[in-house]
Amino acid sequence: MNPSTAAPALPERTRRYLSHAGLAPLWTAVRTKLERAGLAVTGTVAVTLEDDGAALLSGLLGRTITAGRVRVSLPVLDQVLRGSAAEAGLVTVVAQLTGGDLVDRRAAREQTRASWAGIWQRLDAALASAGLAGAAWAPAFVEGVRRSGILTRAGIDAASTAIPRFAAVLRECAAAEVFDTAVVPRPGWELAELAGRCLGDAHGLDDGELTASLLLRAAAAAFGVATPGTAEERRELWIRLGVTPDLVSGTALVFRLRPPGTGPWPEMMRARAGMGLATHLTLHELRGAALGERLAAPGAEVFACENPQVLQAAARAGVTTPMVCLAGNPSLAAWEVVRRLVDDGARVRYHGDFDWPGVAIAARLFSIGVEPWRMRTGDYVEAAAALAADSVLTLTGTPVPTPWEPELMEAMRRHDLAIHEETLLPALLEDLGADDASPS
Template sequence: MTSSTAVRIPEPLRSYLADACLAPLWAAMRSKLERNRLSPTGIVRVELDEEGTSRLGGLLGTRPAAGTVSVRLPLLDHALRVSAAQCGLLTAVTDLTGSPLTDRVLTRQRQSAARADLWARIDARLADAGLAAASWVPTWLEGLRTTGMLTRAGSDTAWEAADGALRALALLRTLPLHPAEQPDVPPREWQLAELAAHATADGHGLDEGRLAGILVLRAIAAACDIPLPESSAARRRLWERVSVTTDVVSGTVMVWHLNPPGDDPWSTMMRSRSQMHLVTHLTMHELGAASAATLVPPDASVHGCENPQVLQATARQRIPTTLICPSGNPAGAGWELLGRLRRDGARLSYHGDFDWPGLAIAARIFALGAAPWRMGSSDYRDALTSIRGDHALGLSGPPTPSHWDPALATSMTRAGVAIHEEALLPLLLNDLYTAAHNGS
């Protein structure tokens, strides 16, 4: 609520009251009234010089001394009304300070009610999306409250952004955002603009810098229990964790010795790269341009690994067998390549890290039809007895089931040790040598 009456005190009284010596009085009155529900009650103490006290005394009919003066608001209000001003204290202060007064108590109450309504609507939307019980939600909400980003945006803008973000989170039916999802179900792949159009009715609604996009990224970071990304590249990788591709040229999947059998220019180029012993980084853009090409002959053997070090060692030793590496959780290009290989009839075998994120990635790749490559409970137990002590890392994070071999997750929980692919490099390279020698 504001006092908006545009009344001007008549001259010469206005010039008398607007003198600089009385400016501290009107500023103090304004502050008191705005904190006092615009009610002219109470007392204000203010420092005035001799000229200021003289002018105030002329208005009130008193003779206050210079220095700290106590002014009762009801008396000043009455004095103004019976003077040539012919108006009350609120109108006079509005005129003399240059802008309408604001009932700050009422404003705070309305803002508080709007904030409470916003959080209630967010809670309701989380429940509708099946996310109310997700373990990351309290961390996400606390971060939003602590930063004040929604409060600063204003209630309407904040809800529009939160609504779009929550709709996007509901569409991203994938771990770790949705605890009820099965880890061995391949996630749906989204282009960021497509997801934004579905969630916000604006293809740019989740773009970098847009509040809705920031809210979704904060949720993904909370769900993955990682720090907030500080660079564009880190934000792109965070989107890729939930199978969202921000563009068709940034996310890649590495391939070694991929020899498409066709005579088209792209297939010929890929075979030439294999002959030159070059690793290739495939993007969604390139895979789209080569959409008509057959990637492998039917029943061809293709191995997959999680970490680039495995592919790098394979390339260094020039092992002539096809190996693909998505570098962790596959980006859109990785999922596209895996799907294409399966449709072309490839026999996929995959190995990843023996840690909880590694098991989650493996489960989704196995769901596409890939076979485990040394990813069983016996492989894990053998690795425990053979690796060096500095390669044994502590397991962290929530456990992930291993549906292809339930005993694996049980063994890992019991041992509490994570084993990354690098620790098993000699064994994996030997498998690749054998596959190349056998022509499989």
Template structure:
């Protein structure tokens, strides 16, 4: 039978008409219709497959004016739309579906807008990279593809354009560091860089879309994996000349006894006598340590790359002084090295015999440190005794401070970390 009459002037489905169309037996119809309309761009076209019980089949048949079987039935949306307009409801399928099931989403339109937005964001990113003078770099296409694939910027929504703008300014300021084969000095603190690029000292805080975008570019430019941890991200910032903050990066000191009567020098001597390790930060340097002397001319201070060496030195009873950079030096490490060299202190440095270790050593020696057990002779003596040492991660370039070292390492193809040379290093510290 036909749906009951309703005045065409009624703004909503009410009374008998609403009860007829909103009957529970028609729920499968409206669910299928809603899904198809949202996929169809809100066009009442095509068919839906609906499983109807006896009551539902009678209700649909009454609406369409035709016999409808029970079970799985295919129904044309055009037919339902026309029947509703002829019925007492006096309105089309879309209006009725909205009335009964709530607002519809034009998913085709949403996809088109999303695609348009994504294309716009990626175009802005390419323009930003070009403005930064980096468009010719071989990793740029991989950066754009990575951003497209991961949806890093489209997830930023309305702030995507701002994210690109901030990251582009940062890339421009760091462009020289991004294309250099030499590890740069930390010339920026991250809050300072953020203030310059975003007008907000927190604009490049860990986890922000802008910081992740800059780090993704840095990872591709330096050929390193995108870090997944906070320390890893700070290390990657350092690789492009940015110090994460004034308190995270440290220089570890053991047995350091600075001269002078200042409060910081006295404290460090007390800690050394008490057998305590000191973690010096850039914040400490700015407040006190930078105002006092660190050594005297001719004094020897040893320095290492890995904390395990310092730990072993402590256990062995070494008096020191021994400094540890903990990998790629933080800003405080370079600052202290510069001070010690200026004061005439003889700083002897040992690091890992691998590609990254030699890059760090080259950087430190260029600032005035001297090699400590880092010659081709030491490497050739140690490598054969360690057949299980891992292979090198790439070819070692020549280094001016150790003739023949690169040739020896490339020939033997063994990476020797500092721990492998503990016995000889500790012998020097006794």
């Protein structure tokens, strides 16, 4: 409020009288009523007053008010205050007594509705600016954005910023005709390059950015696929747009993996396997030098573990069996290695932690053809019975189904013990054919 137009403060004696705790319920109720009614001084409020509040209101209105449920006319209260020492109307007095200017909530709602109408118009304009307003998938995209709530959760300001940025990237992609074909295009940009070129910010399309979410939703609608919900799905959709995301950070750790091909990459991998060296494979390598190569011969047995300590112990024990380590929740590179091994006809067997996150990872792996490796109910019960007293950890988090063996979930709930993979290391090393199955 402009200081020159601000209402004068209530006289101190009047303020003390009106701000007495006994009248607080009245002013709270009046403020709520006024804000909901567009600050119109109409109607009444019903409020419960104690003896002191009733006495104070009696003095203010000039008539006897009995304690209990009281109905007060706002126009009468407004007139009384204007003729009192307050010399101000009800809206002004309530604002000073309740800590700040009143808000015309009706007008605010109308303003919000108008602002959001403008947001949806700008989203349509973004499609039109890229020549995509008439695309068959455009209505489904807009409706999907509306239903998802990603813009409303972000807020007006964030949405207003993101949509023009989305439009800039959309125009660049549309100019390259990436929405016109169901065939995966040749890479046209690095992700940071596209972001820098269109947005002046190399991180403007990073995971979690609202602009990136809008673009990927548009791509999903255009290609007729589900909105990506995982990092892997988002990465695949970027590639389908001709955008090369980060292919070098996430890795899959492999050991004694011997691809059967005759090219330089399989030969290099077999040489490393022969030397007993662990190898970190990136998506860049898997989709470059290793593209089109088999990772294992049909029928080969490959053991997969969750914890790098298991692979390290296997290497130290002289294991020659091929292994893959997923290092917890698998990276995209690890998923690709496992999928390709399964597709190559290899028998992939997985062991992980007996806790809820661990069995969730196992369930996803088993759903694509991986087999359990000491991940049965009997394995869990035996390990639980052998736990040392100082190694007991209770399960935390939400129980997760174990579809490969439902009894396992029930056994875990019953025993309520988390058993980490390293606990079973001697048995795992024995399965791997270690020269010395005891961990050192």
